[in-house]
Amino acid sequence: MRCCKIFRLLDSGSTPADDMFLQTITDHHAASSSPPSSSSSSSSSAFCPVLPSRHIVERQPRMLNFHIEYRTRSVEVVLEEASTVGEIKQILETELHVPVSKMQLKGWKSGDVSDSVSLQMAQGWRCAGGMSRLLPPPSPTRRAGQESLNQNYLLIISHREAQREYSLNFPATRTIQEVKRNISDLTNIPVRHQQWDGWPASASDDSMTLSSSGISYPCHHLTVCRRSSPAATLEPSEECTDVHMVSDSEGDDFEDASEFGVDESEIFGMGSSSCRKSPMMPENSENEGDALLHFTGEFSSRYGDCHPVFFIGSLEAASQEAFFGKARDRKLLAIYLHNDDSVLSNVFCSQMMCAESIVSYLSQNFITWAWDVTKEANKARLLTMCTRHFGSVVAQTIRTYKTDQFPLLLIVMGKRTSNEVLNVIQGNTTVDELMMRLMGAMEIFTSQQQEDIRDEDEREAREMVKREQDEAYRLSLEADRKKREAQEREEAEQVRQERIRKEQEEEREAIRLSLEQALPPEPKEEEGEPVSKLRIRTPSGEFLERRFLGSCKLQVLFDFVASKGYPSDEFKLLTTFPRRNITQLDPAWTLLEAKLFPQETLFLEAKE
CATH class of the missing domain: 3.10.20.90 (Phosphatidylinositol 3-kinase Catalytic Subunit; Chain A, domain 1)
Structure with missing residues (x-):
């Protein structure tokens, strides 16, 4: 006997109850073995051909005996190992009336094979064991x-x-x-x-x-x-x-246990949960951020990338992020506590924490912070942090949980005076129960959040009114200050202008007096020298009269007019007819040279 093999055949219209098995009963040599007997009542001798006798050679062709069970029928087929898979299908089509195109073989040692592959190649006889089945092509259902x-x-x-x-x-x-x-x-x-x-x-x-x-x-x-x-x-x-x-054959020990559904780790007594390459969190890590980075990386490598976004930072920083923003931006804090020694950890992580609905809900409504308490040092560090931020009651509560009750998911809500742990979810739960408890915590949080939002809005409204009042008062003070400063500047300018005016008047008066004192005395009419009598009309309509020697310079006339308050740089002295501008003449000319003798009427006109 060489080996035996099982197959199962279904056509496209069959149901699971219509399975048909094909079993290789024996392995014949033509000269030394007789055809196997059929164990099924429906076996046909036509499918167990008698091998023709031949001379024995060094190696006789090996015969394979297949036992097929289809619904309630059984068929045996004996073929040489050099025959092809297609030949088996043709024989089955004749006997069972199942078209070859409807047949699907599953379970060959080499996987799915084509009809042209030999039975020797399809069976892989050097393998120690295995199972094969013939299955139908996928139905529409x-x-x-x-x-x-x-x-x-x-x-x-x-x-x-x-x-x-x-x-x-x-x-x-x-x-x-x-x-x-x-x-x-x-x-x-x-x-x-x-x-x-x-x-x-x-x-x-x-x-x-x-x-x-x-x-x-x-x-x-x-x-x-x-x-x-x-x-x-x-x-x-x-x-x-x-x-x-x-x-x-040599080496025909049990080589491939995976074909029988046995995991290699189970052969040596190891469950899948014990295959840990590295801890979730290093022991005695100095920096909490580095520890959580390692935790996130290890979590992803074990359970995939679809998991909650773990906050990278200290528990204090996570609390600040969740509780101390504006009321509308606040969230619940979810603290995930992992323990590799618990048998629930693997299922809780893979089935609960990595469920898309849980991941989405936590991401939208929670700040998720994680810690590994497998090592005693890390657990002690966690208890210290919880005592500092949530009080000794929370730390004592965590301390009471046993290893097989982990993982834990603590739902924490921030309040005005202290933080409150709303719920502690243990590892022995389901996705639906976990979602219900998360939603229950959210209902409590939402109610508190709405109250906080109202209080915050009222407080902001009061502060807004106060700010508006303060701003109006500030603007009023600013306007008064600017008005006062403008008035002060105006008064200062008036004082300055008045001072300048007085200084100018004093300067003109001093010049006038000096010119008046420098004028030569007015000559008398009976003097022997020629005397010119000049009559000058001012812009105000008054007349200035004075006698000058004919030999006097025009500058003396100009000084006289300036001593009366009409300096030559502001006024011009004109004759009536013909109209002449005397101030444009050479001041060194005499009155005789200027033809202002013996008398002349002049008038003063302001320069443009």
Whole structure:
């Protein structure tokens, strides 16, 4: 005997109840083995041909015996290993009336194979074991299911031994194997020791996603317990029977356990939650910001990038950001406390903290700050910070929680006098329950926030009125000051102008007096020298009369007029007829030379 193999065949119109298995019963040599007997009542000898006798050579062709179960029928086919997959399909088409185009083979050692591939290549006989199935092409119903991969399934899983029930939300793309690993974290039952009830018959492969497994939507009930026999490492299946394969080839030990749904870490007694490359937070980190950067990076590497935005900074800075802004900008503070030693941490992080609805709600309404309390030093540091910012009661409350109750999510609301912890959410919760508790905290916070907004608006209104009054008073004082300063400047200018005017008058008076004193005496008419009598009309209509010697210079006449208050730089002296401007003549001329003899009438006119 060489090996044995199982296949399952479905046509496009079949249901999970119509599964057909194909099993390789024996491996023949033409000269040494007889054809295998059929174990099914519907087996046909036409499909177990008698091999023609031939001379024995060094290596006889190896014969493969396939046992096919389809709905209620069984068929056996014996072919040489050099035959192709297409030849099996042609035989099955003749016997089962299933078109080759409707057949889909699944479970070959080398994966999906074409019809031209030989059975030797398709089977990969050097492998120690495996399972193969023939499945139909996807039906329209299955394609519709694939289009609904964005759905979430609620799995209600009962743990028999613990008498406990878990309600877990999973995306449609989550595989059965991942669900079992998460349950392993919750129940401490390794995947290989889990005994399940409730999976549909179509969920025969742990690599299948929930959307393609055939479970009920949106809710499905399952039961899990520990296997009674620890030696059983494979899960039973209603549709597929595992057949142990034996080979006389070298190195045919159990090489590929992954084909049987057994994780390598489970073979050595390790759960997936124990594979930690590094702690979430380094111990005794001097800077809280650096510690939280490390926490965020490790969280992303473990659970993906879809997670809440953790505040990078101290707890005091996070409190300032959440509580001490304007009332409209304030938020709740969510403090996530992680503990790697808790069996709930992996599921809580992957299923709760990374759920898109939770991530979106926390990002919009909360400032999220995180800390790792796995190490005692980090836990002591957290308790010190909580005592400082929230009081000893909160620190004592955290201290009372046991390791298996972690992770914790503390919801803190800031008040006028102190900060209040509204809620402490433990790790043994569901997405729906977590969302409800977050929304409940938001309702309390929103009510308090609206009151704070009203108080703040009233306070700002009062302050606005006061500022407006202060501004009006300031503007009034400023106007009075400017008016007073303008009046003072005007008065000062008047004083200055008056002083200048007086100085100018005094200067003119001094010049007038000096000119008057410098004038030669007025000659008498009976003197022998020629005397000129001049009559001068002023701009005011008055007349100035004086006698001058004919030999007097015009400058003496100009000085006389200036001594009367009419300086030559402001007034011009004119004759009546012919009209002449005497001030333009040479001051050194005599009156005789200027033809102002023996008498003349002149008038003064202001210069332009």
